[in-house]
Amino acid sequence: xxxxxxxxLLVDRSASPQFVVPIRFRLIRVLDRIxxxxxxxxxxxxxxxxGQAIAxxxxxxxxxxxxxxxxxxxxxxxxxxxxxxxxxxARWRSPMSQGPDEENPRIEQETRExxxxxxxxxDRSEDALTDDEARASDEAPTEQDAG
Numbered sequence: 001x002x003x004x005x006x007x008x009l010l011v012d013r014s015a016s017p018q019f020v021v022p023i024r025f026r027l028i029r030v031l032d033r034i035x036x037x038x039x040x041x042x043x044x045x046x047x048x049x050x051g052q053a054i055a056x057x058x059x060x061x062x063x064x065x066x067x068x069x070x071x072x073x074x075x076x077x078x079x080x081x082x083x084x085x086x087x088x089x090a091r092w093r094s095p096m097s098q099g100p101d102e103e104n105p106r107i108e109q110e111t112r113e114x115x116x117x118x119x120x121x122x123d124r125s126e127d128a129l130t131d132d133e134a135r136a137s138d139e140a141p142t143e144q145d146a147g
Contacts, residue, residue, distance in 0.1 A: 003030055003040075003063060008047070010067040016060060024048070024069065031058065038062050 003009075005028060012022035024047045031041035040063050045053035 001063060001066065001068065003027055003042070003066075005029060008051075008069040010069050011059060011061060012067070014065040015062050019061075025057070025059065026051075026053065030063075035060070038064065 007027045009025045009027060010022055011019050011025045013019050025042070025044050026047050027042055027044040029043050031043050033041045035041060039060060042059050042061060042063075044057065044059075046055045046057050048054050
């Protein structure tokens with residue numbers, strides 16, 4: 001197989017033992033490094049299912065065991081990497097991903113519940129020391145004074 005820039009490859013365990021979980025890889029170039037016979041260093045991007053790059057990587061593989069997904073896929077910048085006619089799904093927003101100015105009733109409820117659960121623990125017991133009581137005074141004897 002002849003590898004060319006922009007090829008979309010499926011890299012799996014047959015190409016290199018490190019890829020137990022297969023990845024999609026958009027090739028930039030084959031690196032000119034000395035390797036064992038039948039192996040090569042590739043420079044490119046790991047891409048997700050929509051073809052968007054998620055990480056730039058250099059990988060060491062056996063090119064003969066790579067699977068070509070498509071050759072030189074066109075880029076669809078207007079649709080953010082999604083081919084025309086394919087529906088774009090809205091991203092799910094985690095309740096934790098809201099900005100600091102946005103109200104999040106779930107977080108407020110969880111905070112109230114946590115404060116309610118911790119309330120019995122904050123009652124001062126007779127054997128607990130306050131911060132002031134726990135501090136040693138400057139005149140307190142030290143280990144050096146004892147010995």
